[in-house]
Amino acid sequence: MPVPGLGLLRYRAPGDGRLVKGARVVVPLGARTVTGCIVDPAATSGAGPLRDVTEVLDDWPFLPPVVVDLALWVGEYYAAGPGEALTGAMPPAARSGRRSSFRTVGVAVLEAAAADRAEPRGQKQRQAVGLLRAESAGVAVAELARRGVSAATVRSLVRAGLVRVRDDVVLRDPFVGHEAGLGRWTVAPDGAPEPELTLEQQAAFRHLEEAAVARVFRTVLLHGVTGSGKTELYLRLARLIIATGRRVLVLVPEIALTPSAAGLFRTRFGERVAIQHSGLSPGERHDQWQRIRDGRVDVVVGTRSAVFAPVEALGLIVVDEEHDGSYKQDEVPRYHGRDLAVLRGRMEQALVVLGSATPSLETAANARAGRYDTVRLTARVHSRPLAAVRIVDMRREYAARGADVTLGEALLAGIRDRLQKGEQTVVLLNRRGFATVVFCRQCGSSLECPHCSVTLTFHKAARRLRCHYCNFGMVVPPACRSCGGTYLEQSGFGTERLEGELRAWFPEARVARIDRDTVRRRGAIARVLQDVARGRIDILVGTQMIAKGHDFPAVTLVGVVSADVGLGLADFRAAERTFQLLTQVVGRAGRGDTPGEALIQTLYPDHYSIRAAAAQDYDQFYEREMAFRRHLHYPPETALINVVLKGRSLDAAMTDAHDLVRRVRVHGPDGKVIGPAPASVSKIKDEYRAQFFLKGRHRKPMRLALAKALDERADLKRRTSIDVDPASVM
Numbered sequence: 001m002p003v004p005g006l007g008l009l010r011y012r013a014p015g016d017g018r019l020v021k022g023a024r025v026v027v028p029l030g031a032r033t034v035t036g037c038i039v040d041p042a043a044t045s046g047a048g049p050l051r052d053v054t055e056v057l058d059d060w061p062f063l064p065p066v067v068v069d070l071a072l073w074v075g076e077y078y079a080a081g082p083g084e085a086l087t088g089a090m091p092p093a094a095r096s097g098r099r100s101s102f103r104t105v106g107v108a109v110l111e112a113a114a115a116d117r118a119e120p121r122g123q124k125q126r127q128a129v130g131l132l133r134a135e136s137a138g139v140a141v142a143e144l145a146r147r148g149v150s151a152a153t154v155r156s157l158v159r160a161g162l163v164r165v166r167d168d169v170v171l172r173d174p175f176v177g178h179e180a181g182l183g184r185w186t187v188a189p190d191g192a193p194e195p196e197l198t199l200e201q202q203a204a205f206r207h208l209e210e211a212a213v214a215r216v217f218r219t220v221l222l223h224g225v226t227g228s229g230k231t232e233l234y235l236r237l238a239r240l241i242i243a244t245g246r247r248v249l250v251l252v253p254e255i256a257l258t259p260s261a262a263g264l265f266r267t268r269f270g271e272r273v274a275i276q277h278s279g280l281s282p283g284e285r286h287d288q289w290q291r292i293r294d295g296r297v298d299v300v301v302g303t304r305s306a307v308f309a310p311v312e313a314l315g316l317i318v319v320d321e322e323h324d325g326s327y328k329q330d331e332v333p334r335y336h337g338r339d340l341a342v343l344r345g346r347m348e349q350a351l352v353v354l355g356s357a358t359p360s361l362e363t364a365a366n367a368r369a370g371r372y373d374t375v376r377l378t379a380r381v382h383s384r385p386l387a388a389v390r391i392v393d394m395r396r397e398y399a400a401r402g403a404d405v406t407l408g409e410a411l412l413a414g415i416r417d418r419l420q421k422g423e424q425t426v427v428l429l430n431r432r433g434f435a436t437v438v439f440c441r442q443c444g445s446s447l448e449c450p451h452c453s454v455t456l457t458f459h460k461a462a463r464r465l466r467c468h469y470c471n472f473g474m475v476v477p478p479a480c481r482s483c484g485g486t487y488l489e490q491s492g493f494g495t496e497r498l499e500g501e502l503r504a505w506f507p508e509a510r511v512a513r514i515d516r517d518t519v520r521r522r523g524a525i526a527r528v529l530q531d532v533a534r535g536r537i538d539i540l541v542g543t544q545m546i547a548k549g550h551d552f553p554a555v556t557l558v559g560v561v562s563a564d565v566g567l568g569l570a571d572f573r574a575a576e577r578t579f580q581l582l583t584q585v586v587g588r589a590g591r592g593d594t595p596g597e598a599l600i601q602t603l604y605p606d607h608y609s610i611r612a613a614a615a616q617d618y619d620q621f622y623e624r625e626m627a628f629r630r631h632l633h634y635p636p637e638t639a640l641i642n643v644v645l646k647g648r649s650l651d652a653a654m655t656d657a658h659d660l661v662r663r664v665r666v667h668g669p670d671g672k673v674i675g676p677a678p679a680s681v682s683k684i685k686d687e688y689r690a691q692f693f694l695k696g697r698h699r700k701p702m703r704l705a706l707a708k709a710l711d712e713r714a715d716l717k718r719r720t721s722i723d724v725d726p727a728s729v730m
Contacts, residue, residue: 389615
């Protein structure tokens, strides 16, 4: 039951007592009727009278007990209610209070006995019977309709006793359609030989194989440079695990990476591969979930929510690009998929492999402390060199060509050279839109979102201003709303403007853009990526979505525009994210037979995160960043909880935050309480935000102190956001 702040509730079991852990039930809650999940069938005692279970939806564990336990842990650790966590573990179609439903397809079947006694009448009936006689298993009614046989004709044949219709259960398959070039899934050619492992890969696989066959819980950091062949090791480990009768869970950080990952596993393991992520239709997602629950799947590929997939006999969990911030859920329950993968591996006695070229500081610290094993891949496959990286100081470009320069001379020359050679270029700018600010030249005021304390971004194609927090949109007004001036200027730039400039500089080039504005339609990103892979695109421009996990052998140049765009954020992880993003996108160059080059344009050429990324030197960055974290007591040196209170005004939010902080301190959180202060974005969706932090060595006493304070101010629970181990403090 997704009821905020509500704990576990007890109900009276039905007379036959047929309740099992993990089954769904319908129960009364106040004046409502809601769907719940049984977590302890024996817990029927408690204070006060018990209400009756209204209906038992399942007589078997709809959620496996291990998934129930995982969800309950999430609810406690991340300061969310158990109902919210259990709801997140279920497919959306299962939360409605209805029994599991499948897609049913009517199949018309010729009644042979009746056909001996009667003959069809009319051309349509004869056509239908002819089609059915050719198909002994029957023909779907929808297929008959496509062949010109209407539903009315089928009904008339049923009434005549010539045909009967049965309902067949059909599971919706999201893989269907890739052969037709729909661009949703990438599947390698059948019969493609497995690549030969390098000596370094062979040594890594032996270490991982030993851990896999031991059938005990172990976490291994697979730290491999970009292009070192981590995915091939995942595939071979999966085959090893499946051969022992166990199953595999593979997590990827974003939906955009699911097609290529799922396609690779589908090529190796056939139809016994399922996918789980929110980009599927509710029906597809439910049917894939049911295939997993029924044991008809050996490999599950999905995003962070797939950590709750009902996989039995789990032997291997892979978390690819484990450092990626997308593994952190930004709504209740605010869990981290990587950390839950490690916990589930412990529960299942499974091997957990965390793969990355730029491990998160938390994972690297665990590895260096001996809590995780470490396997390193220091070279690319086929002895391919890492890209040659050059830092371009844009201060010199601005001095020579003006402050509105987007593409430096070196990058323009590099793109021109690649076009002449028939090679591809990737250009990264981690900011979408055409202009980041529209301001009045007369009074200097900028156009802000009326619902959030941020400026509106101009999107030229849509000819609208848009807020990237609440999605508010408006046309550009004819005059300034503050002074009435008619001189509205645009400042800053995003991927939309960058795409336009690339088209203007290189009109003969085929340019494509990937950001959240261009891939809203289902399957759009997969289609663009396939076009790049097939050589139909010369220049690919985009946000961080193009930096992760893609393997394009013809890309020999990577350009980074405004590499320091994230360094100015008021977030202690800013340098880490900058280093990871730059290292990952640089790794897209030179993955084929031709060496690659990368150009990083920045105003801060001496910043250690940019220097380390250019050198592709993780250890250098780790030492510098950990010194910073230790000095200021930031994770992973200490634990952190971010608390945000919302109010109708900033004064009201701050007043409530001060009161809550006072109560937390009374209950002794075993650490420091910092704040409150207005949040860095002080208003979102018409709610003002105040913020404070809890820092300490141990999370549990901090959570308990916060819970006690909120129990004393129950009116604040719905207006308080608690983020344990935040990925961002913005």
